[in-house]
Amino acid sequence: MKFAHMADIHLGATSDPKLRELEINTLRKAFEICIKENVDFILISGDLFHVNIPDLSLVKEVVRIMKKVIENKIKIYVVYGSHDYSPNAVSIVDILEEVGIITRVGRGKIEGGLFRPEVIVDERSNAVITGISARKLSLEREVFKILDREYLSSLKGYKIFMFHTAIDELKRKGEHYEGISSTDLPSGFDYYAGGHMHRRIEYGKIFYPGPLFTGWGVDLENTVKGERRGFYIVENGKPKFIDLTPFEGIYKEINVTGRSAFEVNNLLKEFIEKTDVKNKVIVLKVYGELIRGKTSDIDFSYIKSEIMKRGAIYLHLNRSQLRSKEFEIIISKDSNSEKVEEEIFMEVLKGKKFNEKKLLSLELPKALFNQLKVQKKEGEVSSSYEKRIKEAAIEVLGIKDLIEG
Ligand SMILES: [Mn+2]
DSSP: EEEEEEEEEOBBBBOHHHHHHHHHHHHHHHHHHHHHHTEEEEOOOOBBEEEEEESSHHHHHHHHHHHHHHTTTTTEEEOOTTOOOOSSSOOHHHHHHHHTTEEEEEEEEEEEEEEEEOOOOOTTTEEEEEEOOGGGGTTTTTHHHBBBBHHHHHHOOSSEEEEEEEEGGOOOTTTTEEEEGGSSSSSOOSEEEESSSSSSSEETTTOOOOSOOSSSSSHHHHHTTTTOOOOEEEEEEEEEEEEEEOOOEEEEEEEOOTTTTHHHHHHHHHHHOOOOOOTTEEEEEEEEEEBBBBGGSHHHHHHHHHHHTOOOOOEEEEOOEEEESSSOOOTTTTTOOHHHHHHHHHHHHHOOOOSSSSGGGGGGHHHHHHTTTTTOOOOOOOHHHHHHHHHHHEEEEEEEOHOOO
């Protein structure tokens, strides 16, 4: 018996055209390998697509790729992932099942208070396949609690359990999955085909291939830091990892603390000049607190265009922990929207010097804000609405003479 196990493909997660092309090419390559290796069947442990109703041109391409597999008498078994599942809408996974491209695993019924998942016997290999689908917010964890374990342990043959749930004891620091314990899985299976944890994990008979591709955010970051991406081919019970890592990358971190925006711009330029970015995905993390200048003074659009000009595949910028001393607004927890406005104004005004005393008080910005909030009257045309708002604002600012003069 020989089968493939993939998970967390997240098709359509990226909107970048170059990454999209790599994404579909990786899927095509993976399925071509399955045909060449003549596997009996393919398991996909959830998150085939990134959203439950993806872009149709992508779906068309995926159908084309999967049809070739089907024509080679290889079945594709899929459990819902947290991304392909939707409680109140039809998912693309359901459509693929309806037309016979995939076979869905994870249905079941409750009998005597226990959940008995449907069991499928693969015709070609006689493998016994069952599992539990994911729900949003890891709600499937409740299903594990009422699993009909006795029934599952009575099954005979080579037994595979598919699931899309994290295992608590396998979590690394900083991973925030809501998981189950490995002992919550039904016992006695030959292979536990996991999904949801976005890296390759082997733990006894539990296997997580991690994302086949690596579409966005932290996955991209981990890939360029050295995580390998791909899937398993399991032959006579022995899994082999097929490495399909779609690109090489460079990870660069710049701590701006104690530096000015001007200095950071120079550091970034230096990095671009010294680094061969050609055909690589670059992940650039800029973090810390600028001592001078605003975060917007760092010219990221220039950096991006320079990196792309030099032939990089893609630049992923992580600046979520970038701050500036010059403009930091701390909003108290118990603020209402009016108080938040006041706090922001006060913070912006801090340290500013104006000859006009009026500009240093809160009254003026508040009055101006109130004017700008005025809604369009029913039937009022845009041009007269704009004129009315402009006149009112000029009135509040007391600059009628300046403008007309
Ligand atoms: Mn996933």
